[in-house]
Amino acid sequence: MSLPSARTFAGLVVAGIAAPAAVGLVAQPASAASVGTWDKVAQCESTGNWSISTGNGYYGGLQFSSATWAEFGGKRYAPQADRATKAQQIAVAEKVLATQGPGAWPACGKLAGLQRGGPAPEAPKAPAAPKAPAEGTGASAAGKAYSVVSGDTLGTIGSKLGIGWQKLYTDNRSVIGSDPNMIIPGQRLAYGSGSGGGSDAPAAPKPSNSSKSAGVLPVSGATVSARYHQSGGWAAGHHTGIDFAVSTGTPVKAAAAGTVVSSGRQGAYGNAVVIKHDDGRHTLSAHLSSATASAGERVLAGEQIGRSGNTGNSTGPHLHFEVRSSNSYGADVNPVTWLNGLGVSL
Incomplete structure (x- = not known):
């Protein structure tokens, strides 16, 4: 069956699911499907694009309608599914699966082998492993464990625990898997003295130092498509930042440690994230398909803050990256010079 038909059928069935009051009574683990199975459903529904929004009334990798996303609690994460993380979309999908069953995705669910009562939605098959430090039988009896809940990221967990997300x-890694941006509710993450085999766990790196000594490029594997102060038809008469040509959905990272000032729709910039860094500079990452960092959140260099896109006043998928001396238009400074100061070269 063609992809548009699969999306349409799934949307029609899901939209007709019972009221959310009944959903809260469902024991979600009994209907859990594996992450791999949800990946197959998403591949069928949206070619695996978890940030897709094509204007057809369905959003995200699993093609939720607005009504279904709201009914099953999705708005606690984001206004629409395409602006939520993969893990958050799966969490909502589990509620749909528990109520409607795999028939909510009649074509793609069958193709992916979606069924009730599958394995828990967690990539590692042994979630009990990280419990050892908390029970004193692992690397150190002084270690502890944190249980992941809906809406968590490694960044927010690290802020709560006073630990850098990289160390966490x-x-x-054996629990989370290869993607640090994909954590699942119910996973237990070890931290504290002796966790994970690192001998200096209590001495987590100070975020205030990392932005002054190290940084990263905001996107990986990209080419520069427009340079700073390049002349053209921009409102300022020249380009106020750097454009990186990347496909929609590419992870966008904080270039240095700092605090998120704003996150969301920002006029011509589309979806954007502004970070105030420890040296007083502000960075703006614009035209995102989704902004996953939250205002007030502490982020470290290399931590994902969103995904690239084509929102706002944009002619194609790319990341517009600005560095400013203050959080105002016209306060731009040369981003290449600033990145060079962090040890990053273009």
Whole structure:
């Protein structure tokens, strides 16, 4: 069956699911499907694009309608499914599966082998492994464990625990898997003395130092399509930042440590994230398909803050990256010079 038909059938069935009051009574683990199975459903529904919004009334990798997304609690994560993370979309899909069953995705669910009562939606098959430090039988009896809940990211967990997200990921890679942006409710992450085999767990790196000594490019594997102060038809008469040519959905990272000032729709910039860094500079990452960082959140260099896109006043998928001396238009400074100061070269 063609892809448009699969999306349409799934949307029609899901939209007709019972009221959300009944959903809260469902024991979600009994209907859980594996992450791999949801990936197959998404591949069929949206060619695996978890940030897709084509204007057909259905959003995200699993093609939720607005009504279904709201009914099953999706708005606690984002206004529409395409602006939520993969893990958040799967969490909502589990509620749909528990109520409607695999028939909610009649074509793609069958093709992907979607069924009730599958394995828990977690890539590693042994979720009990990280419990060892908390019970004192692993690397250190002084270690602890944190249970992931809906809406968590490694960044927000690290802020709660006073640990850099990179160390949290390194210590729990066997639990999380290869993608640090994909954590699942119910996973237990070890932290504290002796966790993960690192000998200096209590001495988590200070975010205030990392932005002054190290940085990263905001996107990987990209080419520069427009340079700073390049002349053209921009409102300022020249380009106020750097454009990186990347496909929609490419992870966008914080170039240095700092605090998120704003996240969401910002006029001509489309979806954008502004970060105030420890050196006082502000960075703007614009035209995102989704902004996953939240205002007030502390982020470290290399931590994902969104995904590239083509929103706002944009002629094609790319990342517009600005560095400013203050959080205002016209305060732009040369981003290449700033990145060079962090040890990053273009």
